[in-house]
Amino acid sequence: MNALDYFNARLEATISPMDFMRSKQMDPEKYFLIDVRNGPIHVRSVTIKDANVIHEQELPNRLNEIPKDKEIIVYCWDVWCNTAAKVAKSLLEQDYKVKELTGGIAAWQEMNFPVSDTTKVDNISDNCGC
Template sequence: MNTLDYFNARLQATISPMDYLKSIKINPEKYFLIDVRNGPNNLRNITIKGAKVIPEQELQNRLNEIPKDKEIIVYCWDVWCNTASKVAKFLLERDYTVKELTGGIAAWKEMNFPVSDSTQKDSTPNNCGC
């Protein structure tokens, strides 16, 4: 793979927070955004506004919640986290159309884009599974 092919593939597989916001303003029904982060709820209480929370560890049992007729956008913690990449691969193997949101929740919050706060008590053990 040469450099041009690499960047073309990267752009095809990802979407930036800015491009995602611009796209949902034009066509809000095109995408289905999923927060796939693992870990205890108290660490995941801030999510991107409008995201469906389906932790990677629960994904296989919750596929029925993910529409096949929309482009799926997945995100996790940050650029150092590969959970969203694992989920994207899993969904692509099942014929979903998928992109990863670059930078995850960290980039989204850094840009002060809309978030939801679902502060809840957590009784789940800290089994990240990353």
Template sequence: MLALDYFNARLEATISPMDYLKSKQIDPDKYFLIDVRNGPVHLRSLTIKGTKVIPQQELPDRLNELPKEKEIIVYCWDVWCNTAAKAAKFLLEHGYKVKELTGGIAAWKEMNFPVSDSIQEVSMSDSCRC
């Protein structure tokens, strides 16, 4: 593989946090963002605002929650984690259009982009039942 082929493939398979936000401003319905991090809930309570949380281990049982018409963006912990790559591969094998958010939640937080506390949101909605 030539270097140019590698970088073209990499750019086709990933999206940076800045490019994601910019594209969402232009077309808010283009993407479906998924937090695929595995691990204890208390460690992954902070998520990117607007994220659907589906741990990578649960993807096979929760495909019905994903829209086929949107481009799926997956993210995990950081650049050293390959959970998002595993999730992307699985989703591609099942006919979804997928990209990985480069840098994961760590890069997102480092740039001070919008996050939410999923534990707080879940517990508030569970207690309300409105």
């Protein structure tokens, strides 16, 4: 793979927080955002605003919650976490249209974009799968 092919593939497979915010503002119904992070509740209590929380290990049992008619955006912790990439690969193999949010929640928070506190939601599992 040459450099051009690499960067084209990278741009096809990812979306930056800024590009996601801009695109979502223009077309709010285009995306289905999923927080796929694993870990105990106390370390993942903050999520991107309006994100659907479906942890990586829960994915096979919750596919019915993920719409096939939207572009799926997955995110995890930061640039060193590969959980979102693993989930994206799994969803792509099942014919979903998927991109990874570059930088994960760390980049999102660094840009001071909107977040939610999920500790107020009763149905979040503390089974982190770690």
